[in-house]
Amino acid sequence: VFPAELRAAVARLLGRATQAFSPYCYFDVTETEGMSTNEIYDAVQLYLSSTAAPAAGARLSLSRPHNASSFTFGLAASDRVFDTFRGAAVTWEHVVAPRQSQGFSWRPLPEEKRRFTLRIRRGDRDKLLPAYLDHILASAADIRRRSLDRLLYTNARGGAMDARGLPWDPVPFKHPSTFDTLAMDPDRKAAIMADLRDFADGSAFYERTGRAWKRGYLLYGPPGTGKSSMIAAMANYLGYDVYDLELTEVGSNAELRKLLMKTTSKSIIVIEDIDCSVDLTNRAAAPPAPTKPRPNIDGTIDQDASAGAARSITLSGLLNFTDGLWSCCGSERIFVFTTNHIEKLDPALLRSGRMDMHIFMSYCSFPALRILLKNYIGLQDDNSDGCAVIMACLEEWIEAAEITPADVSEVLIKNRRSGRKEATEELLEVVKARAEKRRRQSCPATTGKEAGDNEEEEEEKRALESPKEGHKAGMAGPDEETEAKKQL
Ligand SMILES: Nc1ncnc2c1ncn2[C@@H]1O[C@H](COP(=O)(O)OP(=O)(O)OP(=O)(O)O)[C@@H](O)[C@H]1O
Numbered sequence: 350v351f352p353a354e355l356r357a358a359v360a361r362l363l364g365r366a367t368q369a370f371s372p373y374c375y376f377d378v379t380e381t382e383g384m385s386t387n388e389i390y391d392a393v394q395l396y397l398s399s400t401a402a403p404a405a406g407a408r409l410s411l412s413r414p415h416n417a418s419s420f421t422f423g424l425a426a427s428d429r430v431f432d433t434f435r436g437a438a439v440t441w442e443h444v445v446a447p448r449q450s451q452g453f454s455w456r457p458l459p460e461e462k463r464r465f466t467l468r469i470r471r472g473d474r475d476k477l478l479p480a481y482l483d484h485i486l487a488s489a490a491d492i493r494r495r496s497l498d499r500l501l502y503t504n505a506r507g508g509a510m511d512a513r514g515l516p517w518d519p520v521p522f523k524h525p526s527t528f529d530t531l532a533m534d535p536d537r538k539a540a541i542m543a544d545l546r547d548f549a550d551g552s553a554f555y556e557r558t559g560r561a562w563k564r565g566y567l568l569y570g571p572p573g574t575g576k577s578s579m580i581a582a583m584a585n586y587l588g589y590d591v592y593d594l595e596l597t598e599v600g601s602n603a604e605l606r607k608l609l610m611k612t613t614s615k616s617i618i619v620i621e622d623i624d625c626s627v628d629l630t631n632r633a634a635a636p637p638a639p640t641k642p643r644p645n646i647d648g649t650i651d652q653d654a655s656a657g658a659a660r661s662i663t664l665s666g667l668l669n670f671t672d673g674l675w676s677c678c679g680s681e682r683i684f685v686f687t688t689n690h691i692e693k694l695d696p697a698l699l700r701s702g703r704m705d706m707h708i709f710m711s712y713c714s715f716p717a718l719r720i721l722l723k724n725y726i727g728l729q730d731d732n733s734d735g736c737a738v739i740m741a742c743l744e745e746w747i748e749a750a751e752i753t754p755a756d757v758s759e760v761l762i763k764n765r766r767s768g769r770k771e772a773t774e775e776l777l778e779v780v781k782a783r784a785e786k787r788r789r790q791s792c793p794a795t796t797g798k799e800a801g802d803n804e805e806e807e808e809e810k811r812a813l814e815s816p817k818e819g820h821k822a823g824m825a826g827p828d829e830e831t832e833a834k835k836q837l
């Protein structure tokens with residue numbers, strides 16, 4: 350009886366009337382916005398799939414993005430989920446409607462129109478918007494980053510760019526080291542984890558204090574104490590990409606800056622063995638004379654290089670890299686330097702504020718040993734599997750042995766099939782032998798002469814250099830050894 354126009358007008362009127370009296374307000378987040386996809390729609394989908402509680406019976410759709418190692422869930426049509434933010438409850442509904450033909454379009458549009466409808470109480474509106482949407486965007490970015498495999502970048506090509514103009518080569522980063530598997534003093538470990546977490550969550554803090562959002566860690570200690578493992582654990586903990594910077598491949602300070610500019614935020618920039626890479630001892634040292642410019646991968650030669658620019662990085666170039674104005678292009682970056690010899694580094698590199706945290710990776714302590722025993726052979730506590738006495742001995746000897754976690758892991762790997770008690774006994778033997786050796790080395794009776802293995806090595810070297818002297822030394826060796834033994 351009634352014409353369609355009238356019916357539509359009445360429906361609109363009724364809709365407005367109900368909206369006027371409704372305690373809720375509604376917001377639509379459509380899948381496409383004009384011709385482009387709506388970023389917020391994807392973010393909402395990702396956020397809801399991981400954080401909000403679906404209503405009973407809700408049907409979730411499963412997906413796994415390309416190159417990702419984990420699954421994500423999405424809502425199916427007409428499903429509702431509930432969420433709370435700052436104490437206010439909100440409801441999301443996923444609405445899917447068939448698309449009516451809208452004339453000609455260059456791009457094939459999906460057959461269905463999808464949208465999320467957000468329902469919030471009118472009174473909560475000011476409290477929730479736009480903070481709630483910001484929260485969703487940030488959470489979605491975080492989930493996306495975590496679900497995608499992370500990458501390890503290297504600058505193995507020197508300063509040469511690839512076809513896309515990037516100087517970094519990426520490979521999937523799948524290092525299994527985590528803070529759970531890392532053997533070190535639990536208190537120090539907890540402090541480092543808290544520091545990393547504070548850094549990652551510290552956007553507002555860094556903005557408020559006017560500091561660049563970056564942090565530097567210097568890991569130092571003998572070889573095999575877990576410096577590289579710590580970097581992998583940091584990356585796995587925060588979900589950051591790793592840029593492994595090979596300083597010897599970098600030709601000049603300008604190249605270093607270019608490399609830095611091409612790193613992404615939320616990344617760890619690593620320079621391993623910084624004392625071995627370049628001569629960093631003298632900040633004021635002039636760069637060495639220019640060398641012949643190296644050609645790029647495509648055979649071309651950089652203009653500035655061919656013009657005779659010094660192709661060598663200096664300490665001040667490196668300091669600018671970590672600390673200067675350039676270091677702030679992009680944000681949320683962690684610089685990690687490792688070294689076996691902290692005493693070789695220039696004080697400028699160590700001053701506070703440059704490397705925020707100096708972490709000493711020490712020889713294996715007893716608490717660290719416990720972690721290794723638990724991880725490698727499943728020894729739950731000191732008294733299990735009849736190991737109480739052996740553990741007490743290990744506690745007594747381990748500090749004196751100055752044994753690295755890498756050496757302990759080797760012993761445990763070798764003996765992991767032979768039972769917990771046997772493996773621990775074997776470890777105790779190794780620890781005792783090492784402690785003895787250390788004691789011999791540090792014994793005052795042998796000062797001025799290297800004892801034990803070192804002496805033998807020295808002797809071998811001398812024998813090779815001059816057979817006569819070597820013979821003499823060979824004669825003197827055992828005498829001194831018997832002397833030392835007597836004194837011991
Ligand atoms: N603290 C540790 N916790 C767990 N495993 C460790 C630890 N330290 C060393 N390891 C083991 O020893 C191996 C070598 O360790 P890593 O490469 O981390 O040592 P590093 O300190 O980086 O040595 P370098 O100074 O020679 O580079 C690793 O594969 C790891 O399994």
Ligand SMILES: [Mg+2]
Pocket residue numbers: 576577578621687
């Ligand atoms: Mg290492």
